[in-house]
Amino acid sequence: MRIGLRLLLAFFLVLGLALFVVLRVFIEEVKPGTRLAMEDSLVDAANALALVAAPDLKAGTIASGPFAQAMTALPQIDPGATIWGFRKERIGYRITVTDARGIVVFDSRGEDLGKDHSQWNDVLRTLRGEYGARSSGESAYDADRTVMHVAAPVRDGDRIVGVLTVSRPNQTLEPYIQRSRDRILNWSWALLGISLAIGLLFTWWMASSLSRLRGYANAVARGERAELPRMGRLSGNTEFADLAQAVERMRIRLEDKAYVENYVHTLTHELKSPLAAIRGAAELLQEPMPEADRERFAGNIQRQTERLRQLIDRLLALADVEQMRQLRAVEPVDLVALTRELLHTAEPRLRLKGLRVDVAQGAEVAVVKGDRFLVAQALQNLLDNAIDFSPHGGVLAVSIGPVNGGIEWSVRDEGPGVPDYAVDRIFDRFYSLPRADTKEKSSGLGLCLVKEVSELHGGTLRIDNVDHPRGCRASWTLPA
Structure with a gap:
């Protein structure tokens, strides 16, 4: 398995595990946290209303006094409030008041008047002087729809004369809970996407950097x-x-x-x-x-x-x-003009051997980008070889023209060609063949130099034997 894939899988595993744990904690804490906030508000409301209800309860007018009239009107009130995009159209509180025995003497809905609530935790604990609260089903037939009840004591001095309970269905919180969950999930998916993108970028960066280094090391090992x-x-x-x-x-x-x-x-x-x-x-x-x-x-x-x-x-x-490792000076080089200069310089040698030069141009100019000095050295070596191996009175055919998106420069002599045993060695350093006339060998460095210059310029160098007429053809193709 490649190191990039390993890094990516490890990153996904760590990120997925961390996101799962954090997301689970957040989602699991949304509902309890929201209900704790509601219970806190119910405590405040219950104690405030207990102070308001105390005069009527002590006077015995709790069922018909000003407190009862105000609380009975709660279900008809439309607050007209918009909270987090949700419209609140009615008051969700239910107010009940029991006497010191736990008997309901007031119910804002009028459903439980006269009932005994002394066994309910909210009333029982409050009558004992403790904090009383409970959460139970709305009815015996619907235990899933729970209601939170929070009670506060109604006092006459230090004596508890009754209990006021504020109730609110937990279901009223569901839109807010669901909205919080949806926002957490949406942000989590967005965070996951961003994290995955960063992970992919980081993994690509590491893998590509290592790949380039590995390619470079392998190229150096191959001697390239x-x-x-x-x-x-x-x-x-x-x-x-x-x-x-x-x-x-x-x-x-x-x-x-x-x-x-x-x-x-x-x-x-x-x-x-x-x-x-x-x-x-x-x-x-x-x-x-x-x-x-x-x-x-x-x-x-x-x-x-x-x-x-x-x-x-x-x-x-x-x-x-x-x-x-790369060219030091790059400039446009016109091979046509450069060839004229080199042939002019070689004219004494050409006349000495009685050689005729035929130049075939595919265009008026043939421009490549490179180091003009090195290109001139390479072409000079190819011309020198062609002159050395040409017989007296022979013909040198020089051709310059576009080939497959590049510029090809070639020279063909009428010499004996390259022997079969030397085909694979002509570019080796210090390897040389005897000249046709003097039978002497050269330094064996010319074609080696041409090959190195060709590689620096991204070119292709070929030395081939030809049959009609017999001789040898050296061709060098450079990017246009």
């Missing part, structure tokens, strides 16, 4: 030219950015070490042959010999010295290109 991945704005200066920099520093150190070791080994091997030739010629020149032989050995020293110079120059150029 990989660019250090950008962690993006979300990563900032986090551990991912530090890890990327650490991997880059490790890559540079490992590559530098391997690069130096490889170059020391290969350079040492390549220098042996020209140095041995120079040493041998120098030793022979110290002895008396005919002038013709002296000139021949001196010329050999000069040729081997030039070979060493070319080897060092090209090695330095290749080393510089190989250490690049």
